[in-house]
Amino acid sequence: MRVVRYIGKRMLFIGPQLFGIILVSFFLVKLIPGDPAVMMLGPLATEATLTELRNEMGLNLSLVEQFYIYIKNLVLHGDLGRSWQTTRPVTEDLFLRMPATLELITLGLILGLLIGVPLGVGAAYLKRGILAKFSDYYGLLAGALPDFWLALVLIFFFYTILGWVPPPLGRLDFFTIAPPTVTGALLIDSLLDGNWAALGSAAGHLILPVVTLGLISGGPILKMTQSTMDRMLESDYSRYEEMCGLPKSIIIRHALRNSLPSVVTIVSVLYGFLIGGAVLVEIVFSWGGAGQYAVQGVLNADINPVLGFVFFAAVLSLIIYLIVDLIYFAIDPRVRG
Amino acid sequence: MAENSAAGTILNIEGLNVSYPVYETDPVRALRGIDLKVREGEIIGLVGESGSGKTTLARSIMQLISRPGRVDSGRIEYDGRDLATLGEEELRALRGNDIAMVIPNPRTELNPLVTVGMQIANVARYHLSLPRKEAKKMAMAMLEAVQIPDPTRRFKAYPHELSGGMAQRVVMAIALICSPRFIISDDATSGLDVTVQTQVLELLQDLVQQQGASMLFITRDIGITAHYCHQVAIIYAGEIVELASTQNFFDNPQHPYSVMLLSAFSHNPKLRGLWTKVVDAALEGAAESGCYFAARCVRASDKCRAEHPDMREMTDAHSVRCHHPVER
Ligand SMILES: Nc1ncnc2c1ncn2[C@@H]1O[C@H](COP(=O)(O)OP(=O)(O)OP(=O)(O)O)[C@@H](O)[C@H]1O
Numbered sequence A: 001m002r003v004v005r006y007i008g009k010r011m012l013f014i015g016p017q018l019f020g021i022i023l024v025s026f027f028l029v030k031l032i033p034g035d036p037a038v039m040m041l042g043p044l045a046t047e048a049t050l051t052e053l054r055n056e057m058g059l060n061l062s063l064v065e066q067f068y069i070y071i072k073n074l075v076l077h078g079d080l081g082r083s084w085q086t087t088r089p090v091t092e093d094l095f096l097r098m099p100a101t102l103e104l105i106t107l108g109l110i111l112g113l114l115i116g117v118p119l120g121v122g123a124a125y126l127k128r129g130i131l132a133k134f135s136d137y138y139g140l141l142a143g144a145l146p147d148f149w150l151a152l153v154l155i156f157f158f159y160t161i162l163g164w165v166p167p168p169l170g171r172l173d174f175f176t177i178a179p180p181t182v183t184g185a186l187l188i189d190s191l192l193d194g195n196w197a198a199l200g201s202a203a204g205h206l207i208l209p210v211v212t213l214g215l216i217s218g219g220p221i222l223k224m225t226q227s228t229m230d231r232m233l234e235s236d237y238s239r240y241e242e243m244c245g246l247p248k249s250i251i252i253r254h255a256l257r258n259s260l261p262s263v264v265t266i267v268s269v270l271y272g273f274l275i276g277g278a279v280l281v282e283i284v285f286s287w288g289g290a291g292q293y294a295v296q297g298v299l300n301a302d303i304n305p306v307l308g309f310v311f312f313a314a315v316l317s318l319i320i321y322l323i324v325d326l327i328y329f330a331i332d333p334r335v336r337g
Numbered sequence B: 001m002a003e004n005s006a007a008g009t010i011l012n013i014e015g016l017n018v019s020y021p022v023y024e025t026d027p028v029r030a031l032r033g034i035d036l037k038v039r040e041g042e043i044i045g046l047v048g049e050s051g052s053g054k055t056t057l058a059r060s061i062m063q064l065i066s067r068p069g070r071v072d073s074g075r076i077e078y079d080g081r082d083l084a085t086l087g088e089e090e091l092r093a094l095r096g097n098d099i100a101m102v103i104p105n106p107r108t109e110l111n112p113l114v115t116v117g118m119q120i121a122n123v124a125r126y127h128l129s130l131p132r133k134e135a136k137k138m139a140m141a142m143l144e145a146v147q148i149p150d151p152t153r154r155f156k157a158y159p160h161e162l163s164g165g166m167a168q169r170v171v172m173a174i175a176l177i178c179s180p181r182f183i184i185s186d187d188a189t190s191g192l193d194v195t196v197q198t199q200v201l202e203l204l205q206d207l208v209q210q211q212g213a214s215m216l217f218i219t220r221d222i223g224i225t226a227h228y229c230h231q232v233a234i235i236y237a238g239e240i241v242e243l244a245s246t247q248n249f250f251d252n253p254q255h256p257y258s259v260m261l262l263s264a265f266s267h268n269p270k271l272r273g274l275w276t277k278v279v280d281a282a283l284e285g286a287a288e289s290g291c292y293f294a295a296r297c298v299r300a301s302d303k304c305r306a307e308h309p310d311m312r313e314m315t316d317a318h319s320v321r322c323h324h325p326v327e328r
């Protein structure tokens, strides 16, 4: 079984990869100016209390020693330190916030796929049609528009003017009781709980941010689908299928299947990027996701959340790439061997 | 063979001119005034060197000329119908069903992600409107008919798992599954080694004749045509220069180019490579007014360089396009 052997090999590398990522990000984050002790105690603190706090936090130790302690805590206790802003362990914070981000970007990318793939296929098939023109402009706009700006425009129209969606303030209405946390994704949790009020409210709050991310990520997905489909429809086997008199629908379906690896690749890249890259959208909608948490950390010299976020994002990216490889295995018999 | 009663002719090409536009220069004229009749049940060999327009002719018949090629003039009639007047759907119903093509590079032209069994079955399924299961049964029978070893296993194989010879048989199965009346084999076995080539060709010939189909058999190897074809057509620079029954042709090849093909092409691959290089140079300088072959011809006279020869019927079932045909 090549798949099993392959996954095994992949697992072996995960440890060193994560170590490398933490190593680099640890020292980079330490370069960010700002003294957490001053931040925590405020401008009126005395030098003595500041020193005491620094010692308590281990800031008096050398960077290498600090790194050693950080890694030791992570490996032995799964401990990523505490955030002084929330005063809670970073792991707990992230387990609370990461699902919010993941729910958002997963749905956003699904929407992006629903927009990008059909448009890309259509544009590749009807080269000179209106659809191809539209796809061109759309790809251009999606690449040029900042996501937060699009978010603000959508809020202006659909909340301020039309009032179709709830205000952009978090994931639920204030008066809605949140379902007990199981996965952290509100849609799933409220379904599991049978809490329809929460389900409706969560869905309502998801609409605009998901549409924002969907419209933006639809651009690159469209471009990738279109260019790959172009190539596949011109390929030897598509022309052969045409020569065999197979219906257009079959030829397109087969070409799409051959294009899937590229589409999967672009989606995985976008996914990895959006874990942190959706932060502006999170901020606009006060989403309280992981990206926002990390940025708060950066701004307030709260290092542990930043490092914790990098660690979580790295693990997620590695998982995503593993899934991508498994999808390749499923699609292409040549890789399966 | 039945003489050219209208009913007996399945394919009739008249004055076909096809060219490929080239940016900012004259277009490449790939086919120039092709006239060709194929009767029912007849296998006709089309021989010419690389670049002579063989594939272009095959694709013209399928109405699928590669971009940016276009038909400048002429007509192709299949079974009494002018193919140019048919719509996309009518053509689709013909391709793979009435007119089928056996392709030269099956391993790049088969879909890499679909099992070969399903690729065969798909053709039957859509042309014969069969349910999936029936189509698969038929594909299985076809795999047996093309004598693939271990057909049950091969049915589920992907193209990259097949040898060249097996892939060629799969392509034959795809071409033959709907019992087409006209088959085009474009250089179908050139990639195979000689023993496999012979097996595959013999099988193809058998199956074609069993089904009573006609075939346009395209090859660069003139020797092959002697065994498998009723008629031989020699194509040079997009023009048919000699057309004869196989018997007549090999008894008395009349065009200097045919003689050259016979002496050089048959068994020496080195010479073959050499010729191919020469032809490009010759084509470049080919005067539009004279005989296209004049620059390479040992018999060329001033007349050849000045005046384009017409096709002349020398004896029954033997025509040649030459001012100075070779006598016996
Ligand atoms: N898609 C295309 N675009 C431009 N020119 C083309 C195209 N296809 C063929 N040609 C030109 O048309 C001429 C005939 O090509 P064709 O492929 O029909 O030759 P062929 O006899 O099949 O050669 P071979 O034996 O190498 O397959 C050549 O000069 C070739 O360069």
Ligand SMILES: [Mg+2]
Binding pocket: B054, B055, B056, B186, B187
């Ligand atoms: Mg060819």
